[in-house]
Amino acid sequence: MATVSKPPSNFSYLLLLLLLQFHLGKSQxxxxxxxxxxxxxxxxxxxxxxxxxxxxxxxxxxxxxxxxxxxxxxxxxxxxxxxxxxxxxxxxxxxxxxxxxxxxxxxxxxxxxxxxxxxxxxxxxxxxxxxxxxxxxxxxxxxxxxxxxxxxxxxxxxxxxxNIPNHNDSMDLVLSRFESIGLDVEATVALLGAHSVGRVHCMNIVQRLYPSVDPTLDPKHAEYLKKRCPDPNPDPKAVQYSRNDLGTPMIIDNNYYKNILQHKGLLMVDEELATDPRTKPYVENLAADNDYFHQQFSRAILLLSENNPLTSDQGEIRKDCRFVNSI
Structure with missing residues (x-):
């Protein structure tokens, strides 16, 4: 007896339209x-x-x-x-x-x-x-x-x-969030290599230092961080911070991965990246080869930059980036 296929549900149809719009935007x-x-x-x-x-x-x-x-x-x-x-x-x-x-x-x-x-x-x-x-x-x-x-x-x-993962979120949540916008595990690990540059305010570090030092943090690095962040309740308006990478703080390189393998990451997400079995192999590969890191970082940046863009007649071209155009 022949079977009659059912028409797609409204939900399935809507999902199909959204996926089509997503891929169409990227292709344009x-x-x-x-x-x-x-x-x-x-x-x-x-x-x-x-x-x-x-x-x-x-x-x-x-x-x-x-x-x-x-x-x-x-x-x-x-x-x-x-x-x-x-x-x-x-x-x-x-x-x-x-x-x-x-x-x-x-x-x-x-x-x-x-x-x-x-x-x-x-x-x-x-x-x-x-x-x-x-x-x-x-x-x-x-x-x-x-x-x-x-x-x-x-x-x-x-x-x-x-939508934006917190620095204390679980690796499950972090990977899930990035996967939802098209980044695989290796691309996620590579993208977090952006932590190679810049700095972190003490507000986001002190949880690992007070009232007791996080046992996963390198003890000597913890001593340094406590000098940078001597107050367990830092003023958010004060300029209290530590550089992500003390060696090359203004260069995007694979020192970040070398540091976190030595348990010298500033944030919990850095520590988890270096120890979670799903991400550690990629951390080790990226730590071993800076050129390979740059290749994967480029791939991750491109995937991120093409997430669900507005194209064609969608949206507008703002005259001033701070405000939508007058209608």
Whole structure:
């Protein structure tokens, strides 16, 4: 007796549409997207990134962090850059955005691009391109970044905390979150290599130091950290921090993996990365070969930067990255 196939449920149909939209958006990104509409766009972004780096070296780290915070939450659509205005509550107000800075210099880059090509280059692409160029300034790999993203018109502050893993979250949760946006385990381990640069505020370290030192932390490194963070209740507004990597703090390299294998990571996620059986083999491989780390880091950055972008007639091209365009 012949069987009659049932029509897909509404849920299945909706899921299919969402998946189609996701893959369509990724496919519409392309290299040199602005070659006709704004040929100098990428050159202008690169020059601005270099100038800002020469004046304020830490801007390069901000560009990398911006890409992560923008793309892991729903879409690479520059929602991160929106200020609180009208019905929009800025994502910058979330505790997960603690320590992020240099947003004003994104406006510097955008203004330079706008002068050349008004309302042509999206803020979302500026986030991606500045991260690409910031990585190079930090001694990391040169990455061929696709463009063609458009800017969203809403903030995702209401769901931000459930999208961005916390530094104390379990490895199960961390891997699950990254898998949901298309990063496999090795790509996740490679992406966390961004902890090779920058610094961590004492607020996010003291849980491993007080009232007693975390036994998984190297004792000598713990002594150093207690000097950097002598107060178990640090003032969030005070400049109290430790560098992620004391050896090469401004270079994206595989020292991060060497450090965490020696139990010198600052955050619990660093320690878990080096000890969890699912991630440790990748940590060891990346620690052994800096070129291989750069290859995998490039792959991870590209996967992150192509998460569910708005393309074609979706969203808009903001004139000012801080605000949606007037309707």
């Amino acid at each position: 990104l392309q290299l040199n997207y602005y070659s006709s509409s704004c040929p100098k766009a990428e050159e202008i972004v690169s020059e601005q990134v270099k100038q800002l780096y020469n004046k304020h070296g830490n801007t390069a780290i901000s560009w990398v962090r911006n890409l992560f915070h923008d793309c892991i939450v729903k879409s690479c659509d520059a929602s991160l850059l929106l200020d609180t205005h009208g019905d929009i509550i800025s994502e910058k107000t979330s505790g997960r955005s603690f320590g992020m800075r240099n947003f004003k210099y994104v406006n510097t880059i955008k203004a330079a691009v706008e002068q050349e090509c008004p309302l042509t280059v999206s803020c979302a692409d500026i986030v991606a391109l500045s991260a690409r160029d910031g990585i190079v300034m930090l001694g990391g790999p040169s990455i061929e970044m696709k463009t063609g993203r458009r800017d969203g018109r809403e903030s995702y502050v209401a769901v931000l905390e459930e």
